[in-house]
Amino acid sequence: MALAHKGFFPEGIPVGFTEKSLIAFSGQERVPILIDQGTIVTESWTIACHLEDSYPDRPTLFGGSMGRNLAGFIDAWATRSVFPLLVRLVLCDVVDHLEGADADYVRTSREKQMGLTFAAMRQERDRWLDPFRQSLAPARSHLKRQLFISGEAPGYADYCLFGFFQWARMISSYPVIESSDTVGVWRSRVLELFDGFASKAPASSN
Amino acid sequence: MALAHKGFFPEGIPVGFTEKSLIAFSGQERVPILIDQGTIVTESWTIACHLEDSYPDRPTLFGGSMGRNLAGFIDAWATRSVFPLLVRLVLCDVVDHLEGADADYVRTSREKQMGLTFAAMRQERDRWLDPFRQSLAPARSHLKRQLFISGEAPGYADYCLFGFFQWARMISSYPVIESSDTVGVWRSRVLELFDGFASKAPASSN
Numbered sequence: 352m353a354l355a356h357k358g359f360f361p362e363g364i365p366v367g368f369t370e371k372s373l374i375a376f377s378g379q380e381r382v383p384i385l386i387d388q389g390t391i392v393t394e395s396w397t398i399a400c401h402l403e404d405s406y407p408d409r410p411t412l413f414g415g416s417m418g419r420n421l422a423g424f425i426d427a428w429a430t431r432s433v434f435p436l437l438v439r440l441v442l443c444d445v446v447d448h449l450e451g452a453d454a455d456y457v458r459t460s461r462e463k464q465m466g467l468t469f470a471a472m473r474q475e476r477d478r479w480l481d482p483f484r485q486s487l488a489p490a491r492s493h494l495k496r497q498l499f500i501s502g503e504a505p506g507y508a509d510y511c512l513f514g515f516f517q518w519a520r521m522i523s524s525y526p527v528i529e530s531s532d533t534v535g536v537w538r539s540r541v542l543e544l545f546d547g548f549a550s551k552a553p554a555s556s557n
Numbered sequence: 558m559a560l561a562h563k564g565f566f567p568e569g570i571p572v573g574f575t576e577k578s579l580i581a582f583s584g585q586e587r588v589p590i591l592i593d594q595g596t597i598v599t600e601s602w603t604i605a606c607h608l609e610d611s612y613p614d615r616p617t618l619f620g621g622s623m624g625r626n627l628a629g630f631i632d633a634w635a636t637r638s639v640f641p642l643l644v645r646l647v648l649c650d651v652v653d654h655l656e657g658a659d660a661d662y663v664r665t666s667r668e669k670q671m672g673l674t675f676a677a678m679r680q681e682r683d684r685w686l687d688p689f690r691q692s693l694a695p696a697r698s699h700l701k702r703q704l705f706i707s708g709e710a711p712g713y714a715d716y717c718l719f720g721f722f723q724w725a726r727m728i729s730s731y732p733v734i735e736s737s738d739t740v741g742v743w744r745s746r747v748l749e750l751f752d753g754f755a756s757k758a759p760a761s762s763n
Contacts, residue, residue: 414623420708421620421627428634428695489634502626 352510353399354385355545357409361385369452395514396426399507412507425500425508433486434515438465439479441523443472444555448522476525483527491533498540505544513541517549524555558716559605560591561751563615567591575658601720602632605713618713631706631714639692640721644671645685647729649678650761654728682731689733697739704746711750719747723755730761 354361366373366382377384377391385392385401392401403412403419413419442461446454446469462468467475490500490512499505500512516538519527528535542550560567572579572588583590583597591598591607598607609618609625619625648667652660652675668674673681696706696718705711706718722744725733734741748756 411623414627415621417617417620417707417712418624418627420703420706421624421631421712421714423702424631424695424699424706424714425627427699431694431698432638432692486638488637489630492637493630493633496629497626500626500630501623506623506627508627508630 352513352541352544352549353395353402353412353507355548356412356505356507356510357402357406359402360548367453368449368456395511396423399510403507410504412510414501414506418506422501422506422508422511426511428489429512429515433483433512436479436483436486437515437519437527439472440476440483440527441519441525443469443476444523444525448555480527484532487528487532487534490537494533494537499537505541509537509541513538513549517552520554521552522555558719558747558750558755559601559608559618559713561754562618562711562713562716563608563612565608566754573659574655574662601717602629605716609713616710618716620707620712624712628707628712628714628717632717634695635718635721639689639718642685642689642692643721643725643733645678646682646689646733647725647731649675649682650729650731654761686733690738693734693738693740696743700739700743705743711747715743715747719744719755723758726760727758728761 364373371380374380374382374384377393379393381393383393383395383398385398387401387405390401392398399412400419411418413422442465445461446458449457458469465472493500497503500508516527519525528538530536530539570579577586580586580588580590583599585599587599589599589601589604591604593607593611596607598604605618606625617624619628648671651667652664655663664675671678699706703709706714722733725731734744736742736745
């Protein structure tokens with residue numbers, strides 16, 4: 352989304368969970384990785400900062416130095432207060448989209464991380480729905496006043512929260528948010544940005 | 558704090574809970590109220606925006622338009638996700654600082670709002686301590702990277718969270734945050750701003 356915001360729609364290279372060798376060149380083991388004219392940049396936040404600093408004449412992601420720091424807080428909020436609850440709702444469905452070694456790797460590593468089998472997660476997930484939706488209270492209240500978290504136009508603060516929704520949308524058909532919810536309306540709005548860029552990704556749900 | 562940030566240290570007029578007639582001139586019933594050269598501005602966020610717009614040459618509270626919107630989100634986060642838990646910890650102590658009609662008014666109205674007597678709140682408050690401290694996770698993570706929520710210098714996003722801590726500090730000696738907690742260190746840092754402006758307010762705790 353940050354790339355699209357800057358007007359870039361680069362080629363994406365799918366990387367399986369067990370294909371770490373494909374990304375060894377980056378000196379670490381996780382996606383996303385951006386290769387920008389030979390420069391390798393890893394991790395979403397660092398990529399966003401790289402794009403903002405390298406392409407200052409394109410639409411801004413942060414709106415200045417203080418805006419960048421405040422977006423960093425919202426990134427931390429989405430990561431610490433929202434994502435862990437979303438994981439409870441949809442992570443168990445990710446194996447439906449994986450095969451062979453990838454499915455085994457994800458099941459084993461995630462079940463260990465969570466201290467819970469995917470079957471158990473599926474069984475108890477309904478009780479995490481209210482806490483998840485409550486965690487969105489600040490966004491719900493804020494989005495009653497404006498179209499996007501960042502204002503009348505979207506920015507990185509929107510994309511960091513949206514990214515988690517997009518992850519959920521791609522791996523699970525579990526209805527994490529009602530379309531009539533203020534946050535659900537915002538999610539649909541972000542899906543439509545850049546000629547429906549995000550809506551074209553393969554989805555399990557809408 | 559927003560006024561001090563802009564270099565203003567105006568005269569404050571204490572208003573008791575039952576002295577609504579004193580503020581009737583503002584056309585509403587709540588504090589804070591700013592009287593700025595004859596202009597009456599109410600409500601913290603609106604006052605901050607008024608100061609930013611009226612005194613653009615003084616230190617910025619938001620760092621631009623997107624920063625203002627992002628600070629609005631953090632204000633919503635502090636109000637919706639942190640403050641309700643802080644209320645559980647310290648509200649019951651507020652009556653220790655009130656007398657007569659004010660004490661009666663606050664006890665009756667707040668006990669009704671909470672659906673709980675102050676005595677019951679005091680008895681159960683310990684179990685809200687962990688949820689409160691957990692609600693600060695985004696700030697804790699963010700403040701490991703920088704001195705203030707707004708960056709290397711403070712801004713309104715810092716003051717909206719700090720204001721709730723200051724309220725707690727003034728009405729209760731309940732230890733809401735450990736001084737070694739990253740958020741506790743930040744709180745001490747904000748108390749020291751503007752020659753220790755906030756630290757000079759009458760406090761129940763430190």
